[in-house]
Amino acid sequence: MSGLARVIVTLKAVVNDPQGLTVEHGLRSLGFDEIGQVRVGKYIEMRLDAADEVSARARVEEMCTKLLANHVIEDFRFDLELSPA
């Protein structure tokens, strides 16, 4: 099977997010008064080969833990789409 993983990495709530603050101020100055807090994260898309869903999920989880997210400051989540090769 081939797979497509879509990973989202976000800063933990206790970590300052100056990028989010800047976007927030930018949106307000454009007149979007309804804007509350803005947080900026990362979106990572990966194509991969997969034997089955369980092992593919475990591998993506490992990729996130080892490299894609820093557990001190970030959280991650992902979804995985599998299709016959």
Place this chain on the structure above:
Amino acid sequence: MKFGIVVFPGTWSDRDCAWIVERVLGAQTEYLWHKDRDLKGCDCVVLPGGFSYGDHLRPGAVARFSPVMEAVIEFAQRGGLVWGICNGFQVLCESGLLPGALTRNSVTQFRCEWTNLVVERTDLAFTAKAKAQQVLRIPISHNDGSYFADAATLSHLERNGQVALRYCTAEGLVVPSANPNGSVHNIAGIVNEAGNVLGMMPHPERAGEQELGGVDGLLMFQSVAAASIKVLTA
């Protein structure tokens, strides 16, 4: 005392480190390429400033997996002196040799300016020549220098006296206005529990000659040069 200077793709403070060690201090240096596992008998490994691997993903995130880091981690675990400066500090945190992480400056600016640092540990190889609570004037140059650790880690660091350097005023006062990047507790540099691994955001190699504006950074290199710690490299 031989200083090893690690060079990753994107490192740019390696030559400045070599300059201060060789030309100002008169000690030996050896460049350590990121693909090498050989630390070439160096007594202190410096991870210099720069943008290793383009800072892609996160500063230091990719550098930590380079072959040289395997040797550096092993060397540090055996008590060898490892000194991460700026990007090197980020690499040390990513590699787990030091706790916490460096995040984007709270001021949303790249900060390149002189800072004052109060020395809170003078029993370290890196600071032995400083007086207790001495204020060092050393510049910073970074975008991601805001030190963060969770509350439990932070209190552990403080209880153990692992904060080696803190941003302060010229008079040595640790106040928010002296904090250039939003680091928790004004932290500019920390050591591991054993005290042989130091990570700091400021650049001591850029404060080694009066022509550069100050010599306080040289004091740290002199401290290391005088250290008697000898750990054989693998």
